[in-house]
Amino acid sequence: MDVIEVILAKRDRGELTTAQIDWVIENYTSGVVADEQMSALNMAILLNGMTRREIADWTKAMIRSGERMDWSVLDRPTTDKHSTGGVGDKITLPLSPLVAACGGAVPQLSGRGLGHTGGTLDKLESIPGWRALLSNDEMLRVLREAGAVICAAGDGLAPADKKLYALRDVTGTVEAIPLIASSIMSKKIAEGTSALVLDVKVGSGAFMKSVPMAQELARTMVALGQDAGVNTVALLTAMDRPLGRTAGNAIEVTESLEVLAGGGPSDVVELTVALAREMLAAAGISGKDPADALRDGSAMDSWKTMIRAQGGDPDAPLPVATETEVVTAPSSGVLTRLDAYGVGLAAWRLGAGRARKEDPVSAGAGVTWHAVPGDSVTAGQPLFTLHTDEPGRVPRALESLEGAFDIVEGGEPDLLPLIIERIDA
Template sequence: MRTVDLIHKKRNGGELSNEEIGWLIEGYVQGTIPDYQISAWAMAIYFQGMSARETADLTLAMAASGDQVDLSPIPGIKVDKHSTGGVGDTTTLIVAPLVAAAGVPVAKMSGRGLGHTGGTVDKLEAIPGFQVERSTDQFLQQVRDIGIAVVGQSGNLTPADKKLYGLRDVTATVDSIPLIASSIMSKKIASGADRIVLDVKTGKGAFMKTLEDSVALAQAMVAIGTEVGRETVAVITNMDEPLGPSIGNALEVQEALDTLRGEGPAELTQLCLELAAHMVLLGGLAATYERALQQVTELLHSGAALAKFKQFIVAQEGDGAVADEPGRLPQAAYRVAVPAPQDGYIAAIDAESLGVTAMMLGAGRATKEDQIDLAVGLKLTKRVGDRVRAGEPLAELYTNRIDAEETDRIKERTVSAFGFSEQFVEPLKLMYAVVTKDGVQYL
């Protein structure tokens, strides 16, 4: 085979075979195919697309390019959950113990955040003593013992995806649905999940800004899952405003604990129950979605999910008392109210802008080397559709440094993320659609 022939074939709209795709990925990882040729191939995909079969073959080739986690020693159907990224998105910390309490084993590898707030691993490290590093044997044994483990990504998972993503980032080929879908799904498949639930965000604070593009991405990922025998369900959810009011690591852990006590924000609670119900259904522990939803709702309100979270914290050497005393989490030294500049209704909240504001406070990383301040962030007091009066708080900043000039700048930036209207504004829709192998169901 010659790389130039495969670039030419894809450029002209042809379909590459499984062998051709595997040969390209193997050569790229081994360094026998140069960046400039893979760049040309990625641009050909950007314009010509890929069939469902090609996309599945690319996904499996990338998954096979490095280590693959074998979860077969864990009894039962292992169901993983992945979010395409959002602001104030604390769902994993709630959904994982909730699903584990229902009897579905949760063996999850999560990453750190880059930009906005931290990732799931960073949030867990806000719990004093919590250890995210575990050997494979410890990881598997913990899931067998208590039904849940969440650890940092380790080893050499999907090196082809890491190389290809870095190349796409500098060649204007990031926003190609086959390449996005195969990137996400290759990591899930390499992580060993039997079945997968996806939370695909849409809106200003999401990677996919339109519902049409979000549905197309969800369909591509569900098709990959179907093609490779990993049943996949995707829920399309709103990211035109932050999911929960808290943006920051310890703040989001506290919000997760509130939710596990049945006292969390309504939207966050509703979405977590939805995702958990799909996971329980895919895990074979409920006959219908309605029964799965009833089951996880009962587990949330009975305290069983909170008890599972506490058990999970202790198993990974964290301070289990945090479950009952959230004040043991890292606390910011200062709180600064951000007042509304006018009367009216909240017409819009720029989730992405507020995520960057949290990063400026120290809650996220601008570069991989940056250190996160786990205590800082911000907490919103208003959502789209809420009535507000001038001077009433829109949000509260949590910070460990007080510099009057910098604080004023961050307050101004926070206010600028809000849009106001004199007329009544309807609250935003939380969920738009559920995508399965049988099609799209709009909600």
Template structure:
């Protein structure tokens, strides 16, 4: 007979928990038999004492098995998925998923909404009038078959133990633990059924992981979980020392993704999507090396096949495709004001986290899950790191619902920029790939 208090004590004292103990805890907590206060105590013991790779994999599988485990093999012999650990201006899924689907790899993706300072893919897609993110299991499966691309809101039956544990960690200061973060991310990915998963693990001021070492440790942990679970997983560690692309905010980011799919997107966004996509193409066995995989994806972009795949997905989920063909019809903020550079020099740093919080303050994000968001507001960067500016040149354009909102964020926004007399060293976009 297992007792929760003994399991908490064992982890407190630094002992590795057994597979059976971990499964018993997750099942008991999901069923409501283990109270929040005991689970919070165990979570804190894990934060302080850690977990080894085997324990972390066991925890992940137990959380994944707490609800439905999707098996899509009857509709597609192989499916791929991508997960980002979250960053400011990260609209990668909107470009990567159609690009990969266009070369014949079905993408079955469940995404989240934004919370904190980074936006959620579902919120971005919902800025397209009519777009429906809440799909039934049957609709989700049908979309995997045709058009071979689906991005839907996470269903309540996927990893319910994670939802419960995530909410508990949020209010008990137990978020910052690599085993707990890795288990949370990977349990949802494994439950969603994909065979090949590429992870975009971001680090920097605009990311959840602030240091490269933390990002590397998280990436290695998640790749190890994938190996234990018999899935193919690769992690790409990418820099979020500044936002990705130029746009931050829901409709603004959809516009930028449309531009990328139509051949005129920001080079950093397109480059990151090509790197991530090449890994998926290689894992799925379509090509043997990243260079030929990349050529395949470049062709899908330049031929318009990726763009057509994106339109097909939006149409399939009841979105208004004419707003994609005429992106100026997407929600537009009534007030658009440039923030001027206070002095001449080179932009040496942009605090992405501050920019993310500014977009929230403008109404483009949530503080609580139930908040409604304004899809039209956000920021468009006019000068990125390394750019030379004269005094008075625009640094960023603020898209707001009213002038008073602009006034409320202007000072905070100005403080997010660092301008020096000498140019900064160039920032790598991709630090490392862990296969």
């Protein structure tokens, strides 16, 4: 087969055959197809799209490039969640042990932050001793002990996706919905879970800026999951404002612990409980309600067991930034807007995120906001606290917050609902 023919077929709005897709994925993974050739094909896909059959074949080919995990030896059903990423999105941290406390097994393969969006593994690595890299046998041991494991995907899982993801990142083809959907779902299907709930974020702090774009991505991913025999549903959720009150690493762990202790910000609690109920229902698990597991302490018990099983000390003090700076409200009125992207960019510039995958992150860096849209504020009251280990980072973080909020006398926020829509087909 000739890779040029495949590129030309998609360039000219043709539909790729199953054989063409299998061949190009296999040969790109092995190095026969060059990066510049795959870049051209990715751009053709971005511009001309793919049919449902093409996307399904592309996803299957990426799954076949590596191993497929199997949790059938467990004595409870597996169920998982994937978020498309946002600012202050610490939901995985309380969610995984919460679902475990209600009878599910959660094999959660997570990632690191890049740019303004935070990464679950970066947050958990602020806990002394906690390990993100586990073998498959170690994952199974933690699942048996704790009912949930949160770790990095191994090199054997969809290696084609690792190469493609890195290539898309540097060739302007990240936004192609067929490639986003197949990237996410190839890993999640290969992960071996029996049920999957997708949290597709919408708004300025999310990858999908509009509801129609998010709907298209969600429907594409749900179809891929269902076609692969994974019971898959999606929730479209708001990311026009950041979640909770913190964006960073250790400070988001602290907020997650508040949720597990029965408190925490109302939006984080609402979304955590909603996703937990969806995960349990998708896996056919009934019985204990997640809201009860937060109240009675069983979710916190699952958290501590999970953290210890991965080498961490759940009772150890978390890192604290050496420097803080308070930003006060410039006027009195109602906070009508808090832009998720601006807040995420500020946290990134303070050291909580990275520009390249190999960059280190600061465990203590980040942003705390002391009001949310709809709150009344008074001129001079604290609006943000910036946390950093490098004071030289503060001026650029302050620039990120300029224009990221509105305070209007007698105003009202115009916000997306926290949970916008449920998609199951």
